[in-house]
Amino acid sequence: MRTFALIFSFFAAVAGSAMGQAIVLKDGNRVFSSEFTIQDGKIVRTIQIGDQKATSILDKKNIDSLEWPYPAELTEAADLLSKGKTNEAVAVLKKGRDFFENFQGIEGNWYVDTYFAYIEALNQGGKFDDVVKSLPALRSLQLTDAQKMRLRIIQLDIERQTTSDYAAIIIEAQGILKETDDSAIGASLWAIIADVHSRKKDWEKALLAYLRIPVFYGTQMQRVPEAEFNAAKMLINMKRYEDASSFLARIAEAYPGSPVAESATKEKAAIAGMKNIAEEEEAAAAEEGKAGETKPKEGAPATPTDSKPKA
Secondary structure: OHHHHHHHHHHHHHHHHHHOOEEEEOOOOEEEHHHEEEEOOEEEEEEEEOOEEEEEEOOHHHEEEEEOOOOHHHHHHHHHHHOOOHHHHHHHHHHHHHHHHHHOOOEOOOHHHHHHHHHHHHHHOOOHHHHHHHHHHHHOOOOOHHHHHHHHHHHHHHHHHHOOOHHHHHHHHHHHHHHOOOHHHHHHHHHHHHHHHHHOOOHHHHHHHHHHHHHHOOOOHHHHHHHHHHHHHHHHHOOOHHHHHHHHHHHHHHOOOOHHHHHHHHHHHHOOOOOOHHHHHHHHHHHHHHHHHHOOOOOOOOOOOOOOOOO
8 A cells, every 4th residue: 555655646746747837945856736735825735655644834935936837727718718708718817816826926937927817808808897906916017028018908998998089099009000010919909999990880990890800810819709799790780680690690609608609699689580771772772773764754655656647
């Protein structure tokens, strides 16, 4: 039994090492992710000694750094966002943020990255009150230049919710677009521009702006479901009901089980059977034109007459 326990302990350590998830102590030793948990803000280390387990509190003063690969929470959240599951992504990122918060100030920590991604997901999900409350703490962190640029976009997005100076917002968004070729930033900015056009009831401009996201920034999959759904809503506003219905059906099929799919299904049901108004008007005008061509002009004889004199 003792031999089995030792073997199990060995393979657990090897597994932790293979994943690269470890706390590096100042004495050079490593505590792998399989050997500790976070309990009430404390790092609890578990040591297997034969058949027994012993626990101790790991003092942060003894930690030199973290050896941690790209967090699974960031990967999972990006996947959830690409499926239109914003709330689930927020929950995953909050879990990652809470974990890495225990290692603030320690080299190799992913706290800033997970926290920033968490705020962006909240913003994308429309939880603006939570975003506004979190901004002071976010600004106090040591951000990279790329993160500072993304923070400008979050702030611009908040201004979009609180001001009617739409021209200034579009000018600012277009100015940032000229400063960077980052696709994530581009997708975020076009979402803002599209929404501004929508608020101005300029449906066609809004439609084209939303469609730029899947067409030109398709790699930013976390932005695509929402952009496609909003594009479909612009088609409805333009009274292109048949086109919108087809678009909504594709969205519901592409993102099953997501809030976006549920919303698309409801919108599709609301316009079921409705025809494109613009096409109906054009068809009616064409029919009226044809009728006008065949109708005799006022004052003209209904049937041709023979003008030849009788014999």
